[in-house]
Amino acid sequence: MKEEEEEDKFANEWRKAFEDVEASPSPVVWSEIESSLNGRAISWLKRRALYFIIPLFLVVESATIYSSLYSTQKNKGEGEMAGIENIQSNLSENKSRYSGQQNTNSSQSEREDGNINSSQSQDTQSSDNEIDLEKNSNSLKKNDSTLLNNEGQNPPYEKDKRLLKQSSINKNILPISEQENVKNNLSNVNSKDNQPSRIISDIDYLENLSWYYLLDKPLSGLAPDSVTVNTESFLLAKRGRLGIEVMAGIEVMDANLQNDYDGYLSKYLETHELQNVDVQGFFNGLVEREKTKTSYSLAARVMYDLSSRWQLRSGVMYHHWQSVRITNALFLNAIEDDFYAFTNNLSEGNIENTNFARAITSHPSYDSQNNNRMSLEQFNEGQNATIQNTSHYLKIPLEIGYTFAPQSRLSHTLWLGASMDIFLASRNEESKITQNIKLTAKNPGTYRSISSSLTLRWQSKYQINKHWSFFVEPFFEKGLINYTKSNTYTRLRPQNYGVGIGGQFRF
Amino acid sequence: MQDEKKLIAGCQKGKRRVQKQLYDLYSKSMFVVSLRYAKGHLEAEDILQEAFIKVFEKINSFKGECPLEFWIKKIVINTALNHERSKLYQYPAYDVMEMDNILPDAEITLSNYNFKELLAMIQQLPERCQVVFNLYAIEGYQHKEIAEMLEITEGTSKSQYSRAKLLLQEMIKKHETVQ
Numbered sequence: 001m002k003e004e005e006e007e008d009k010f011a012n013e014w015r016k017a018f019e020d021v022e023a024s025p026s027p028v029v030w031s032e033i034e035s036s037l038n039g040r041a042i043s044w045l046k047r048r049a050l051y052f053i054i055p056l057f058l059v060v061e062s063a064t065i066y067s068s069l070y071s072t073q074k075n076k077g078e079g080e081m082a083g084i085e086n087i088q089s090n091l092s093e094n095k096s097r098y099s100g101q102q103n104t105n106s107s108q109s110e111r112e113d114g115n116i117n118s119s120q121s122q123d124t125q126s127s128d129n130e131i132d133l134e135k136n137s138n139s140l141k142k143n144d145s146t147l148l149n150n151e152g153q154n155p156p157y158e159k160d161k162r163l164l165k166q167s168s169i170n171k172n173i174l175p176i177s178e179q180e181n182v183k184n185n186l187s188n189v190n191s192k193d194n195q196p197s198r199i200i201s202d203i204d205y206l207e208n209l210s211w212y213y214l215l216d217k218p219l220s221g222l223a224p225d226s227v228t229v230n231t232e233s234f235l236l237a238k239r240g241r242l243g244i245e246v247m248a249g250i251e252v253m254d255a256n257l258q259n260d261y262d263g264y265l266s267k268y269l270e271t272h273e274l275q276n277v278d279v280q281g282f283f284n285g286l287v288e289r290e291k292t293k294t295s296y297s298l299a300a301r302v303m304y305d306l307s308s309r310w311q312l313r314s315g316v317m318y319h320h321w322q323s324v325r326i327t328n329a330l331f332l333n334a335i336e337d338d339f340y341a342f343t344n345n346l347s348e349g350n351i352e353n354t355n356f357a358r359a360i361t362s363h364p365s366y367d368s369q370n371n372n373r374m375s376l377e378q379f380n381e382g383q384n385a386t387i388q389n390t391s392h393y394l395k396i397p398l399e400i401g402y403t404f405a406p407q408s409r410l411s412h413t414l415w416l417g418a419s420m421d422i423f424l425a426s427r428n429e430e431s432k433i434t435q436n437i438k439l440t441a442k443n444p445g446t447y448r449s450i451s452s453s454l455t456l457r458w459q460s461k462y463q464i465n466k467h468w469s470f471f472v473e474p475f476f477e478k479g480l481i482n483y484t485k486s487n488t489y490t491r492l493r494p495q496n497y498g499v500g501i502g503g504q505f506r507f
Numbered sequence: 508m509q510d511e512k513k514l515i516a517g518c519q520k521g522k523r524r525v526q527k528q529l530y531d532l533y534s535k536s537m538f539v540v541s542l543r544y545a546k547g548h549l550e551a552e553d554i555l556q557e558a559f560i561k562v563f564e565k566i567n568s569f570k571g572e573c574p575l576e577f578w579i580k581k582i583v584i585n586t587a588l589n590h591e592r593s594k595l596y597q598y599p600a601y602d603v604m605e606m607d608n609i610l611p612d613a614e615i616t617l618s619n620y621n622f623k624e625l626l627a628m629i630q631q632l633p634e635r636c637q638v639v640f641n642l643y644a645i646e647g648y649q650h651k652e653i654a655e656m657l658e659i660t661e662g663t664s665k666s667q668y669s670r671a672k673l674l675l676q677e678m679i680k681k682h683e684t685v686q
Contacts, residue, residue, distance in 0.1 A: 010615065010672055011644035017617045017625050018645050022535035023542060029552050030530055033559050034523065287549045328549045382548035 028326075028386060240467075240507040241305040247473060249297040251498025253321040255290060255389070256479065258493070261329065261342065264351075272357040277366075278373040285376045286329055287384070293322040297500065301397075308406045313415065317395040321494065325387045331379035333359040341385055392424040393494075395477075397455050415457035418480070422450055453477045453494075461504065469504040511575055518566045526563055533576060534559070537583045539622075543629055543641050544587035558586040584646065588638065588656065615679055628678045632671050639664050640671035 261283045269277055301315030329342040333355055340355050359379060366372055399417025454477065461471040479493035514532070517525025538555050545551035561582050569578055617625060629637060638657065642648045643664070648656070650664040657664070 008644070010676075013615060013617045014625070014640075014644045015647065017620065017622070018539065018543070020536075021539050021622045023538045023622075024535055025538040025552050025555055026548075029534070029556050029559075030527065032556050033530065033563075034527075036556070036560050037523070037526070037563060285547060287547075287553070326549075328547070377547060384549045384552075 026384075243303045243305075243504055243506040245299075245301050245303065245471070245502055245504035247297075247299040247301070247471075247500040247502030249299070249473070249475070249498050249500030251295050251297055251319075251475075251496045252292045253295045253319070253323060253494055253496040254292050255321070255323045255325075255391075256493040256495060257290065257325070259288075259329075259342075261286065264342075268351055268356065271351050272354070274357060274360060276368070276371050277360055278371055280373075282374060283329070283376055286327075288325065288327045288329065291324040291326070293324060293388075295319065295321040295496065295498075297498070299500065299502070303401075303504075309403045311401040311403065311413065313399045313401060313417070314397060317397060317419070319391075319393040319395065319496070321389075321391045321393060321496070323389050323391075325389065326384055327387065328380050328382075328384040329376065330381075330383055330385055331356055331359045331376075332381055332383075333362070339381075339383060339385075341387065388429045389426060390429070391426040394422045394424055395419040395453065396422070399455060399457070401459070409463045411461050411463070413459040413461065415455070415459060417455045419453045419455050419477070420450060421453055421479070451493075452480045454480050467506050469506070471502055471504060473500045473502065474498070475500065515566060515569060515571075515575065518563060521563075529562075530559055533579050536576070537579060539626075540580060540583045541587060542626055543645065544584070544590070544638065546630055546634075550590070554583065554587045554590050557590070558583040561586060584642075615676065617679075620679075620682075624682070628675055631678065632674055636667050636671035636674065639667035640675070643668050644671075 262279075265279050265282055269275065269279060297317055297319045299315060299317040301313050301317075303311050303313040305311050327341065330339050331342065332339050340359075342356075360366055360372075360374065361368070363374070363378065365374075365378065397417050397419035399415040401413040401415040403411050403413040405411050455475065456477070457473055457475040459471050459473045461469045463469045474497075476495075476497045478495045514525055514529050518529055534555065537558065538551060541551040541554040541558070542548070545554055558579075562579055565582070569575070629640065632640060639653055642653045642656065643650065650661045650668070653659075653664040654661040659667075
């Protein structure tokens, strides 16, 4: 049997026929190899980077959430948490009360310097407003009693305010020495129970102070012992429920374009009365690939705080998407010797186009009297085209977000929602092609539809001051339902992922 | 030989320019190999692309035990087989005896045919026949080796080859009749 095999002249003939034969592949092959090798080099780096970044991210995230929860619980347990809302309420009451007193006792409203005198402050605790302020004072004492002014002298009050402002501008936090100043001032106020104007100033001072505290040291140092905790409403009141933000993103879009070639072809042949053409399995040899390209997005959004943790957000997002499709769904019109691409042509509007009908009837193997079984390979001459698509989309999202550690300067929000996607325009361009291939529709209307997407976003936000924050936002969007027109043989279910950076302004 | 060593060394260092040189040197002959296993140009290019990516990834493991061209060709063939593997199992294997009975024993000559015509004939063969024919007739593998490579029996390999031979002979006859 082996001898028979060795003596197989038939095989030898074929072997000889293929000796030293060469054929040139398309230049696309090398560029694909090159980009693949480059991509692999990048993805190798990415993979390794991810090994570090993901655990690091998880650790930082867990630490932030844990510290936030822990500090809240600890403060509750020790009775040190302040009812800032109650303080505010009390302060407001005091403010109005003292405003009244100020009118009647204007002669006593001048500011007086004074030393800290704890015995004096003990004597004045009978007044309601003084109790509140004293509690604040006591809390401050708890925080850092060692930082008392060595000389027992208070710096001038206006200077305190200036220092506070300057400090907040410089560092956006209140230096610890300021706590003592506040304490001294408050004690001093309590000791001078006939100084309503001073108290009003202190109230303003305290309000400002509490805000700056909340940014970095939420509630600590301002905690009356006996008041209920309600930080959320305070935060909301302070930072404003309404905000706007802008974001620019870089993303990768996978178009997931699904062409119903068979459905289109059946309808096409019926329209052109080519019933003697059997197209069963016509597209069996179809080879199509889609490659993603870097795309861009811009967003302008408005958000509203439902509570300190829950938020709603909406706005507009513009996406500039790019993708590349390599396809052999082409046909040669032998009469004109022109190649056409099926893609972009798959719509009812283009069904009257006679290009493919002429290609069939002019094909050498076409027999008008008999049944013709045809396949793509008979028309595409082994050619393929690389077609670049650019699409412009507008998305209108509605998202709900949950914020982790809302009182922290660095907060994280998970956004989940859906968007309505509105097609604006699309354009196809031929790039690397092996032969001149005509694209019958450069501006395909086949994508024209209103669809919807699921959106998932993670926003890590850093609060610069009361109004401004900046954020980084990785996101993922997936096409859900495509309300495509009934006369279209194309379905587009894009999915895109990327990262955006932007700024937020709170009113 | 010296140039080949330089090429290998450059590729092992990941130098893109040298990789391109290696590709330019062997891509044309390897494309013919891909074309024989594929059903069309596009598929052949896919195989070639995938194979060369493997070549560049695995070039560090090339020890020079065989000529570089042979090593690359083996990768191209393996890539083509992997590419085709899923398709192969869709086609039933024919019984050896059945095929032996219908195998004609005619002598042919292919010198009148150009490469494209022969390639078109091979590409028209059913997938399994095409692969076995390529491996046996052109690559020179024995049926036993083919059976191991494709995870089929030796008898199946023989029957597939016989079927390919028959189909090709028919195509040649038809071609000659037309001319």
